[in-house]
Amino acid sequence: MQPDPLVKPLLIHVDDIDTAAQPWEADLARADVDEMLTGDHPGEFKASGGAQVHAKLTKMGKKVLVQASFAVPLAGQCKRCLKDVTLAEPVEFTLTFVPAESHVDKRKPVVAADSPEKAEKQAEKHARRRRPDDDSPDGSFDAETADEEPYSGKTIDLWEALREEVLLAAPPSPLCREECKGLCPQCGQDLNERDCGHRVQNIDPRWEALKGIQLQSKQSSS
Ligand SMILES: [Zn+2]
Ligand SMILES: [Zn+2]
Structure with a gap:
C-alpha cells in the first residue's frame, strides 16, 4: 500500500x-x-x-x-x-x-x-x-x-x-560537558586543557567599543 x-x-x-x-x-x-x-x-x-x-x-x-x-x-x-x-x-x-x-x-x-x-x-x-x-x-x-x-x-x-x-x-546544541570552558578566542587554546592566560584581556570587541563611548560621553559632560 x-x-x-x-x-x-x-x-x-x-x-x-x-x-x-x-x-x-x-x-x-x-x-x-x-x-x-x-x-x-x-x-x-x-x-x-x-x-x-x-x-x-x-x-x-x-x-x-x-x-x-x-x-x-x-x-x-x-x-x-x-x-x-x-x-x-x-x-x-x-x-x-x-x-x-x-x-x-x-x-x-x-x-x-x-x-x-x-x-x-x-x-x-x-x-x-x-x-x-x-x-x-x-x-x-x-x-x-x-x-x-x-x-x-x-x-x-x-x-x-x-x-x-x-x-x-535532542538537546538544543551539543556540549561535551556542561562546564566546558571552550577555546580561547585569541590563541585557540582549549581552555579545558590549559589556561593560556589570555582570558583577562579577553574582552569582546563590542564591549571595548562601548567602553570608548562611555568614556567619551563622560569627558564631554564634565
Ligand atoms: Zn566542549
Ligand atoms: Zn589564549
Whole structure:
C-alpha cells in the first residue's frame, strides 16, 4: 500500500494486537534518524547510528495505547570547544491513537471556533457525526485528548509521532560537558586543557567599543 520504504517499518497493524502490552519493535536506519533530526529546521546533531524502537501496544476498544522507550545515538560538535560529542539520548513517550472519526468527534466546537458562524457549523457537523453506537462516552476524555493522535483505517503510522519525539529529546546544541570552558578566542587554546592566560584581556570587541563611548560621553559632560 505504502510505496515509501521509510514509512513501511513504522506501521502498526491494529488487528495484529491481541494481548495487552504486546511488544512491537522497529529498526530505524541511520538515515531515518537523520531525516527525523533535520525535519523542519536542521539542528546541530546528526545521527551517529540507527536506533531500535521498543514499544508496547495495548488495544482499548478502538483506541491503541503506544508506550515507547529507546535511545537515539546522536553526534555533534561541542559548541564551545568544537570537540566531537556523541550521546545516546533516551526517548520515552506514551501516546493514545484513536480512530480519526472519533478523534474529530471529541473536539468541542468551542475550542477551535473563532467566529460564531464557524462554531455553529462545527456544532452541526458534530451533531451529525455523533452516532448512537459510538462506544466512547462523548466528552468524558478531556484530560486525555492532549495526548491523542488520530489514525485511519487499520494501521497506525508511527513515523510522525516518532519524529516529533526524537526532535524533542535532542538537546538544543551539543556540549561535551556542561562546564566546558571552550577555546580561547585569541590563541585557540582549549581552555579545558590549559589556561593560556589570555582570558583577562579577553574582552569582546563590542564591549571595548562601548567602553570608548562611555568614556567619551563622560569627558564631554564634565
Ligand atoms: Zn566542549
Ligand atoms: Zn589564549
